[in-house]
Amino acid sequence: xxxxxxxxxxxxxxxxxxxxxxxxxxxxxxxxxxxxxxxxxxxxxxxxxxxxxxxxxxxxxxxxxxxxxxxxxxxxxxxxxxxxxxxxxxxxxxxxxxxxxxxxxxxxxxxxxxxxxxxxxxxxxxxxxxxxxxxxxxxxxxxxxxxxxxxxxxxxxxx
Amino acid sequence: xxxxxxxxxxxxxxxxxxxxxxxxxxxxxxxxxxxxxxxxxxxxxxxxxxxxxxxxxxxxxxxxxxxxxxxxxxxxxxxxxxxxxxxxxxxxxxxxxxxxxxxxxxxxxxxxxxxxxxxxxxxxxxxxxxxxxxxxxxxxxxxxxxxxxxxxxxxxxxxxxxxxxxxxxxxxxxxxxxxxxxxxxxxxxxxxxxxxxxxxxxxxxxxxxxxxxxxxxxxxxxxxxxxxxxxxxxxxxxxxxxxxxxxxxxxxxxxxxxxxxxxxxxxxxxxxxxxxxxxxxxxxxxxxxxxxxxxxxxxxxxxxxxxxxxxxxxxxxxxxxxxxxxxxxxxxxxxxxxxx
Numbered sequence: 001x002x003x004x005x006x007x008x009x010x011x012x013x014x015x016x017x018x019x020x021x022x023x024x025x026x027x028x029x030x031x032x033x034x035x036x037x038x039x040x041x042x043x044x045x046x047x048x049x050x051x052x053x054x055x056x057x058x059x060x061x062x063x064x065x066x067x068x069x070x071x072x073x074x075x076x077x078x079x080x081x082x083x084x085x086x087x088x089x090x091x092x093x094x095x096x097x098x099x100x101x102x103x104x105x106x107x108x109x110x111x112x113x114x115x116x117x118x119x120x121x122x123x124x125x126x127x128x129x130x131x132x133x134x135x136x137x138x139x140x141x142x143x144x145x146x147x148x149x150x151x152x153x154x155x156x157x158x159x
Numbered sequence: 160x161x162x163x164x165x166x167x168x169x170x171x172x173x174x175x176x177x178x179x180x181x182x183x184x185x186x187x188x189x190x191x192x193x194x195x196x197x198x199x200x201x202x203x204x205x206x207x208x209x210x211x212x213x214x215x216x217x218x219x220x221x222x223x224x225x226x227x228x229x230x231x232x233x234x235x236x237x238x239x240x241x242x243x244x245x246x247x248x249x250x251x252x253x254x255x256x257x258x259x260x261x262x263x264x265x266x267x268x269x270x271x272x273x274x275x276x277x278x279x280x281x282x283x284x285x286x287x288x289x290x291x292x293x294x295x296x297x298x299x300x301x302x303x304x305x306x307x308x309x310x311x312x313x314x315x316x317x318x319x320x321x322x323x324x325x326x327x328x329x330x331x332x333x334x335x336x337x338x339x340x341x342x343x344x345x346x347x348x349x350x351x352x353x354x355x356x357x358x359x360x361x362x363x364x365x366x367x368x369x370x371x372x373x374x375x376x377x378x379x380x381x382x383x384x385x386x387x388x389x390x391x392x393x394x395x396x397x398x399x400x401x402x403x404x405x406x407x408x409x410x411x412x413x414x415x416x417x418x419x420x421x422x423x424x425x426x427x428x429x430x431x432x433x434x435x436x437x438x439x440x441x442x443x444x445x446x447x448x449x450x451x452x453x454x455x456x457x458x459x460x461x462x463x464x465x466x467x468x469x470x471x472x473x474x475x476x477x478x479x480x481x482x483x484x485x486x487x488x489x490x491x492x493x494x495x496x497x498x499x
Contacts, residue, residue: 033379034375034379035375035376035380039372054318054368057317057320058319058321058372060320060328061298062241062242062243062499063243065499089207089245090245
């Protein structure tokens, strides 16, 4: 399914909708170029889990950040990684199978180390403030998230 | 009193010996820049392995440089937060082992507070407290109200990208290489800072937080437009000319610097202190130093800008600050942990 957002605020709202539907041990993989709104979407997901979006910052420098929400949130950023195996150095294998929500920015760089099942979100820059956001899933357990978004989709952003 | 400092929070392995907080007996830094160069950034596995490999040789060199042996030391200090967790762990583990084996007090240091201490180490006496402290680096953009060497109240910080990160990302986009700060600083000298008016994000009125994500995106749009326009004209080489790159770099840098200076001035209006201390890798940026110094001088506020060697990650600022924590008897236990 696809959404179009017309401002960072709308991207964050979409993130909140997604964040409300996520459960323990679930993985979100974000694909999208520089400036496409990945971190903004993470802020929304975190907000839905009760985390102040102000503490959610780009993780490019530190590679992984943890936030304590209703569920713990693990925010990975593979921007600087060249070898997908570096994700193991960040403890991804334990974290993906743990009780928190894992979000991976620049997932295209580390696709091989993602679990078999995850929710896939691709962000595209359409115009300066306009983003097209595609959401799909690998694995049946994530079907309910897309269905949940569809159910709320009418009241959400156009798309 | 001799304190050994260890710093491994990111990609520099550094060990220093500092006497009584201010006299640097040795300060050795082994940078992993070359290792990370081909990756355009810090790679955690590489960073940890390199720290592990270089720490002991650097420790030996630092002791030798200071003309001391392990037996002469009075305390061990180490950066335990914030940074890359795997990288911090190497330094923290080494420091704990040394403190335990030598039966010496262990002092845990916050990396950002160490950056602020660089001014004191540079000038010997300064800064006069309270002062404002601006730490700008690859991982941080934070404004503090500093009451003394060991006490800093956070006034504002970046909500998205750190200033240094914006430099790195824009440099990568423009093909200027890593680390991005010096690369942009250099080429910007040939360009016009007024060539392109990039947005300055000040957030809501009165906010002392920072945001550089939108600026990064604005540079991306501008770059894509330039490249797109060139592609549309046959026979025009697609790479930008040096002048175009220089203008882009200078205009981007100007936007970052303007925000850093404005926010510092805003903080000064809220907290009228007499001095401003700068720290962190981006504190070496020539345009930032120039514009901030000018703005502060006009207001009769003392700038404390450490030399570039003390702005970047190094262990002398760790060992120096540790002396003041030692005087306050603020020691860490051997259970102290590295915290990302």
